[in-house]
Amino acid sequence: VYNQIYQNPLPIPPVKQPKQTIVNPVTGNNIQYYEIEIKKFDQQVYPGKSPAHLIGYDGISPGPSIVVEKGTETVVRFLNNPANPRENSVHLHGSPSRAPFDGWAEDITEPGQYKDYYYPNYQSARLLWYHDHAVHETAENAYFGQAGAYIITDAAENSLGLPSGYGQFDIPLILSSKFYNQDGTLRTSTTEDQNLWGDIIHVNGQPWPFLNVQPRKYRFRFLNAAISRDFGLHFVKSSAVNTKLPFKVIASDAGLLEAPVTTSVLEMGVAERYEIVFDFSSYAGQTLELRNLPDGGGIGTDEDFDNTGKVMKFTVSSTPVTDTSNVPSTLRQVPFPPAGNTINHHFRFHRSNGEWQINGIGFADAANRILANVPRGTVEIWELENSSGGWTHPIHIHLVDFRVKERIGGDAGRGVQPYEAAGLKDVVWLGRGETVLVEAHYAPWNGVYMFHCHNLIHEDQDMMAAFNVTQLPD
Numbered sequence: 001v002y003n004q005i006y007q008n009p010l011p012i013p014p015v016k017q018p019k020q021t022i023v024n025p026v027t028g029n030n031i032q033y034y035e036i037e038i039k040k041f042d043q044q045v046y047p048g049k050s051p052a053h054l055i056g057y058d059g060i061s062p063g064p065s066i067v068v069e070k071g072t073e074t075v076v077r078f079l080n081n082p083a084n085p086r087e088n089s090v091h092l093h094g095s096p097s098r099a100p101f102d103g104w105a106e107d108i109t110e111p112g113q114y115k116d117y118y119y120p121n122y123q124s125a126r127l128l129w130y131h132d133h134a135v136h137e138t139a140e141n142a143y144f145g146q147a148g149a150y151i152i153t154d155a156a157e158n159s160l161g162l163p164s165g166y167g168q169f170d171i172p173l174i175l176s177s178k179f180y181n182q183d184g185t186l187r188t189s190t191t192e193d194q195n196l197w198g199d200i201i202h203v204n205g206q207p208w209p210f211l212n213v214q215p216r217k218y219r220f221r222f223l224n225a226a227i228s229r230d231f232g233l234h235f236v237k238s239s240a241v242n243t244k245l246p247f248k249v250i251a252s253d254a255g256l257l258e259a260p261v262t263t264s265v266l267e268m269g270v271a272e273r274y275e276i277v278f279d280f281s282s283y284a285g286q287t288l289e290l291r292n293l294p295d296g297g298g299i300g301t302d303e304d305f306d307n308t309g310k311v312m313k314f315t316v317s318s319t320p321v322t323d324t325s326n327v328p329s330t331l332r333q334v335p336f337p338p339a340g341n342t343i344n345h346h347f348r349f350h351r352s353n354g355e356w357q358i359n360g361i362g363f364a365d366a367a368n369r370i371l372a373n374v375p376r377g378t379v380e381i382w383e384l385e386n387s388s389g390g391w392t393h394p395i396h397i398h399l400v401d402f403r404v405k406e407r408i409g410g411d412a413g414r415g416v417q418p419y420e421a422a423g424l425k426d427v428v429w430l431g432r433g434e435t436v437l438v439e440a441h442y443a444p445w446n447g448v449y450m451f452h453c454h455n456l457i458h459e460d461q462d463m464m465a466a467f468n469v470t471q472l473p474d
């Protein structure tokens with residue numbers, strides 16, 4: 001039993017420094033060159049037991065945060081240390097990377113090899129994340145540590161006056177959920193073929209941490225980096241845990257929303273990002289907790305354990321401070337695709353004969369796994385249908401940002417949540433019996449890209465396929 005709930009401080013992943021800055025002779029843009037080594041490390045999770053033996057980017061988990069300004073290109077060399085037991089492939093989730101740099105699941109780097117990934121970073125400010133994507137090993141690699149934050153900043157966002165300062169008033173909160181063995185080591189995920197819920201909730205790699213805060217506004221960047229677990233996040237006072245406190249959602253997968261959305265529960269499927277501003281100013285001298293609702297608040301069918309309803313604790317100082325940050329009532333004009341009515345593709349996510357599949361195809365079926373040809377530059381509506389009974393699936397489409405247009409059916413009858421509708425996304429959860437319409441502009445590159453369930457157990461069990469973006473004829 002883990003008995004150190006709220007006993008350890010929240011770690012903040014360090015910011016990765018580039019090894020070299022050069023000017024791209026073709027574009028005139030700066031290129032930052034980074035080197036990251038995937039290597040083993042030990043983390044003492046259970047006091048008095050053996051440490052967990054993990055493998056992470058630069059030997060930490062989460063990996064170091066890459067923070068880059070819009071318009072600055074990056075090249076990241078990911079070296080797979082020769083002593084590692086497994087292959088890797090790195091995907092920068094949320095980036096419209098060219099296909100050879102997108103972490104295609106079979107584009108494998110063996111132990112002892114490296115690959116240089118080029119990232120364009122022309123997008124507006126947002127939280128991306130980099131994680132492993134190796135075929136049939138993604139869950140195990142991510143679970144043992146291979147995930148990190150990648151933040152794009154831009155001048156428009158900086159001018160808004162939101163709470164700022166990485167690690168100070170602008171803090172990544174990377175959520176995960178794991179199981180450990182009796183001896184304190186991490187229990188492997190390779191024997192699991194349905195879901196890996198985890199009974200220990202981690203934030204930035206630390207089980208149930210605490211953070212001391214000032215009575216002022218903070219920006220928190222949430223990333224659900226769990227293997228299967230959904231979250232229904234909410235804040236409470238420790239002295240009144242049944243009253244959910246309001247906060248403002250300001251950004252989602254593809255960056256700022258049009259306007260802040262006030263809520264008291266934030267539902268997050270695997271791989272989703274949401275950013276919020278929480279104002280601690282009315283809680284000076286009090287203790288608050290970030291908590292989790294069963295089944296991610298209703299979007300999933302998660303298995304819960306004794307303490308999976310808890311996430312982390314905030315101790316608010318009683319010393320008043322001056323807070324000059326603010327949350328404007330309009331954040332930006334979101335580049336929504338023009339609204340259409342034609343459904344271009346229909347994809348059914350299902351389980352047949354113990355296989356996780358999309359339209360009857362699994363990723364291993366190389367001859368049949370390209371399920372859509374999409375003319376480059378067009379806007380398409382895809383209909384994503386969950387026909388797998390009681391299962392739920394967070395669906396991720398590579399390359400694009402999409403609008404969550406409509407939620408149809410489903411036993412919860414939830415509709416599109418206001419914070420889903422106010423921005424663009426690259427992951428959308430499919431609830432029980434639900435069909436979701438997503439609309440995206442398929443650009444700017446040609447290429448074969450993956451789309452899949454981001455429950456990493458389902459993904460590794462082949463609930464993944466591809467689409468081919470091709471140029472329109474002249």
Ligand code: C2O
Binds near residue numbers: 133398
């Ligand atoms: Cu976050 Cu295809 O992955």
Ligand code: CU
Binds near residue numbers: 458
């Ligand atoms: Cu799934």
